[in-house]
Amino acid sequence: MIPFDLPETLPIVELSWPTRVVLGPGALSRLPAELARLGVRRPLVVTDAGVVKAGIAAGVLGVLEAAGIRAERFVDVQANPTDRDATDGLAAYRRGGCDGLVAVGGGSSIDAAKLVQLLTTHEPPLSRYDDAAGGDRHVRGDLPPLVAIPTTAGTGSEVGRSGVATLPDTGRKTVIFSPHLMPRVAICDPRLTVALPARLTAATGIDAFTHGLEAYVAAGFHPLADAVGLDAVRRATRSLPVAVGSPGDLHARTDMMIAAMEGAMAFQKGLGASHALAHALGPLAGVHHGLANALVLPAVVAFVRPAAGPRLAQVAIAMGADPREGEVALADGAAERVRALVAAVGLPGKLRDAGVNEADLPRLAAKALEDASHRTSPRPCTEQDLLAMLRASY
Numbered sequence: 001m002i003p004f005d006l007p008e009t010l011p012i013v014e015l016s017w018p019t020r021v022v023l024g025p026g027a028l029s030r031l032p033a034e035l036a037r038l039g040v041r042r043p044l045v046v047t048d049a050g051v052v053k054a055g056i057a058a059g060v061l062g063v064l065e066a067a068g069i070r071a072e073r074f075v076d077v078q079a080n081p082t083d084r085d086a087t088d089g090l091a092a093y094r095r096g097g098c099d100g101l102v103a104v105g106g107g108s109s110i111d112a113a114k115l116v117q118l119l120t121t122h123e124p125p126l127s128r129y130d131d132a133a134g135g136d137r138h139v140r141g142d143l144p145p146l147v148a149i150p151t152t153a154g155t156g157s158e159v160g161r162s163g164v165a166t167l168p169d170t171g172r173k174t175v176i177f178s179p180h181l182m183p184r185v186a187i188c189d190p191r192l193t194v195a196l197p198a199r200l201t202a203a204t205g206i207d208a209f210t211h212g213l214e215a216y217v218a219a220g221f222h223p224l225a226d227a228v229g230l231d232a233v234r235r236a237t238r239s240l241p242v243a244v245g246s247p248g249d250l251h252a253r254t255d256m257m258i259a260a261m262e263g264a265m266a267f268q269k270g271l272g273a274s275h276a277l278a279h280a281l282g283p284l285a286g287v288h289h290g291l292a293n294a295l296v297l298p299a300v301v302a303f304v305r306p307a308a309g310p311r312l313a314q315v316a317i318a319m320g321a322d323p324r325e326g327e328v329a330l331a332d333g334a335a336e337r338v339r340a341l342v343a344a345v346g347l348p349g350k351l352r353d354a355g356v357n358e359a360d361l362p363r364l365a366a367k368a369l370e371d372a373s374h375r376t377s378p379r380p381c382t383e384q385d386l387l388a389m390l391r392a393s394y
């Protein structure tokens with residue numbers, strides 16, 4: 001008998017998990033040693049106003065100063081970065097005579113740092129490197145080292161190979177994807193996520209959960225991604241409600257940092273319609289990326305149900321369901337379990353409650369269709385399908 005997750009015709013696949021991770025309360029103190037190991041003497045610290053306001057950027061700069069490292073700063077990253085962040089960050093990098101980057105923040109700051117890193121040695125425009133147009137073939141390895149210090153537990157960009165930005169030439173949220181964009185080190189200190197407000201804890205955590213779920217049910221063969229993706233679902237289900245309710249719980253915060261990394265490691269395999277829709281909702285409707293996923297994921301799970309029954313049953317079990325319910329009932333109940341998790345962490349359940357205009361739904365569906373994420377959906381989706389998922393989420 002063939003084990004259930006192995007295809008009948010066995011493919012040749014390439015699997016790699018190379019990021020060095022320093023994880024645990026107080027891990028920030030290792031930053032100077034990690035920079036020394038990489039030979040970085042003059043880093044550019046890339047961050048945003050919220051991270052500065054939370055006092056985290058000062059903490060990082062303090063650790064650098066205490067070690068005698070003088071850093072240049074770029075503190076203006078926008079939520080949902082654009083090409084402007086990359087060009088302004090590049091100017092700061094050049095001004096400071098920098099030889100490496102330290103990204104401090106959520107996905108926006110880490111992604112912006114990746115794009116600055118790319119432009120230090122690669123010709124603009126950034127749209128040249130658009131993953132949807134096969135742009136990864138233009139990305140070479142001659143990039144200065146990047147150390148990522150996440151302050152949210154969500155995107156997993158600290159171990160991921162993509163940088164996401166809204167670009168004028170593509171007019172959409174564009175994924176730039178290359179193994180060369182993977183940070184050389186991720187310093188994951190759960191203490192840095194303690195001040196994250198409940199709503200952002202919830203939204204970013206659901207992003208990590210969605211990465212695990214979508215990667216696990218995605219089409220394709222990547223058994224390592226499947227294993228860690230399902231583990232991200234399990235950890236986020238048990239620890240996200242705790243992190244939201246008890247912000248200072250370092251065990252829950254650590255578990256969520258692990259889930260975030262696992263989610264991003266898993267989505268090397270691919271994502272699905274939830275991310276295609278979320279990438280449209282970010283720039284067009286101004287909805288936070290994690291919240292956007294939370295709003296559409298139940299409808300996406302219901303949509304893929306006919307094509308992903310056994311996998312959705314495993315998702316339900318990872319979320320705490322009793323395996324004795326049987327595969328059909330477990331798979332049927334998966335969408336409802338996701339909805340319950342979103343509600344348990346205090347997020348709205350409908351697009352209408354997140355300020356999205358009903359008249360914009362067709363435009364959002366058209367944008368989502370352009371996004372490469374849905375290409376690995378276990379059930380292929382048309383523009384009409386995407387619109388139906390948006391309507392079901394409205």
Ligand SMILES: NC(=O)c1ccc[n+]([C@@H]2O[C@H](COP(=O)([O-])OP(=O)(O)OC[C@H]3O[C@@H](n4cnc5c(N)ncnc54)[C@H](O)[C@@H]3O)[C@@H](O)[C@H]2O)c1
Nearest residue numbers: 050051054080106107108151152155157160162195196289
């Ligand atoms: N690269 C990837 O693989 C990947 C994956 C998913 C999403 N993304 C992208 O990441 C971005 C979203 O990232 P995000 O969800 O981490 O949010 P974010 O980086 O946009 O941060 C959200 C807000 O939280 C604030 N903040 C961050 N950490 C804080 C802390 N510890 N305390 C207080 N405030 C804090 C920030 O200042 C900001 O105002 C989107 O652009 C999305 O498209 C990238």
Ligand SMILES: [Fe+2]
Nearest residue numbers: 155207211289
């Ligand atoms: Fe995401």
